[in-house]
Amino acid sequence: xxxxxxxxxxxxxxxxRFVVVVAVVxxxxxxxxxxxxxxxxxxxxxxxxxxxxxxxxxxxxxxxxHDQTITHVVEVVDGYLLATFMLIFALGMYELFVSDIDQxxxxxxxxxxxxxxxxDDLKARLAKVILMILIVTLFEExxxxxxxxxxxxxxxxxxxxxxxxxxFLTHKAESHSKETEHPGD
Numbered sequence: 001x002x003x004x005x006x007x008x009x010x011x012x013x014x015x016x017r018f019v020v021v022v023a024v025v026x027x028x029x030x031x032x033x034x035x036x037x038x039x040x041x042x043x044x045x046x047x048x049x050x051x052x053x054x055x056x057x058x059x060x061x062x063x064x065x066h067d068q069t070i071t072h073v074v075e076v077v078d079g080y081l082l083a084t085f086m087l088i089f090a091l092g093m094y095e096l097f098v099s100d101i102d103q104x105x106x107x108x109x110x111x112x113x114x115x116x117x118x119x120d121d122l123k124a125r126l127a128k129v130i131l132m133i134l135i136v137t138l139f140e141e142x143x144x145x146x147x148x149x150x151x152x153x154x155x156x157x158x159x160x161x162x163x164x165x166x167x168f169l170t171h172k173a174e175s176h177s178k179e180t181e182h183p184g185d
Contacts (some may be wrong), residue, residue, distance in 0.1 A: 020097040027090035031083045038079030045072050067143070074140040078133060083128040092122035131170060135163055 010157065052065055095101055095116045116122045138159055147153050 006167045017097045020093050024090045024094045025161045027093070031090060034079055034083035036084060038076050038083060041072065041076050041079065045069065045076065067169070071140060071143055074136055074143065078136045078140065081129060081136060084134070085126060088125055089122075090130060092116035092125065096122060111185035128170065132167055135167075138163060 034134070049069060052062065052069075057065070091101065091104075094102075096119060116125070142156060142159075145152070145156060147156065
């Protein structure tokens, strides 16, 4: 009797992992929504840019349109990166808790970024996307930043240096993990 209860309990625990499907579906819906919003932003961006060559536009208006366009392009990139984050998260959670995605493993065109082997692997891939989002956000803020004092310039330089250090350390950590996986290569 105790063995049967244990077996039932373990079966319930093991099948409880399927609750992750809720997060997978919600993450895929969020990714789709963000991809849609970023794409709509691109369409509006292109439609506004058609006026850039208008001879009636003053130099100041053209400069403002140019600056706004660059800011919007950065925002679109940020949107696509966030959507990619949600997509990787959804696929990774599914592969870790529910089942391997057979089509991803069998496809020659599948990207290695979508094949998740462990929770650490998922965290590392998501951290890279988060780092890219932070870089894009810093770039966006730098475009809008009004540098009025030398201290403002130092803050911007410090932020750029920290981003550079983060990229360097990420690259070093990735190189180190590849070396430990394949020491003879």
